[in-house]
Amino acid sequence: MSLYDDTVLVLKGYEDQAELRQVYLDHLAAHPDGMWKACHAGHITASALVIDPEHGRVLLTLHRKLRMWLQMGGHCEPGDTALEAAALREATEESGIAGLTPLPGGPVRLDRHPIPPPCHWHLDVQYAALAPPGAVQEISDESLDLRWFAYDEVAGVADESVVRLLEATRARL
Numbered sequence: 001m002s003l004y005d006d007t008v009l010v011l012k013g014y015e016d017q018a019e020l021r022q023v024y025l026d027h028l029a030a031h032p033d034g035m036w037k038a039c040h041a042g043h044i045t046a047s048a049l050v051i052d053p054e055h056g057r058v059l060l061t062l063h064r065k066l067r068m069w070l071q072m073g074g075h076c077e078p079g080d081t082a083l084e085a086a087a088l089r090e091a092t093e094e095s096g097i098a099g100l101t102p103l104p105g106g107p108v109r110l111d112r113h114p115i116p117p118p119c120h121w122h123l124d125v126q127y128a129a130l131a132p133p134g135a136v137q138e139i140s141d142e143s144l145d146l147r148w149f150a151y152d153e154v155a156g157v158a159d160e161s162v163v164r165l166l167e168a169t170r171a172r173l
Contacts, residue, residue, distance in 0.1 A: 004035050006082045007044055010106060020110045024123050037075045042121030046087035047073020048129040049165050050095050053173055058166060059137055061094055062145035069158040071165060087127040096138025103128035108168045111161045128169040
């Protein structure tokens with residue numbers, strides 16, 4: 001199965017945010033290249049909030065270009081075969097933590113946000129990934145910083161999309 005086909009199936013199975021989910025599906029139907037950064041009308045991205053429920057904290061990255069505290073994530077790559085795997089790949093690369101496991105139940109949220117030209121939109125499919133016990137993070141080239149934040153600290157450092165993702169993740173836990 002192709003990444004495109006997997007993404008369509010994932011979105012069709014996602015039961016929340018019906019209107020936004022349909023925007024994603026319509027985009028993919030209109031743009032066969034809608035999985036890739038080269039699609040200037042917008043493209044699917046995959047992200048994962050790295051969470052440590054035992055200690056009540058999440059790992060956020062200070063994004064090098066955007067200079068914002070965000071969950072790990074980014075563009076799909078040609079070697080990706082499943083959207084969830086792409087989110088875990090991104091989270092592993094950006095956090096340096098091996099052994100992340102997806103929170104069961106598929107995507108936690110969808111978030112569509114504008115990006116600078118030549119592209120116009122990121123259609124982010126957001127997952128949550130559980131950190132293994134004793135996880136130690138390692139900063140990547142894509143980050144200015146990487147830090148654990150207690151659940152109640154996130155609203156003070158991150159934007160509303162990250163706060164909503166954390167709330168949805170905690171509700172699923």
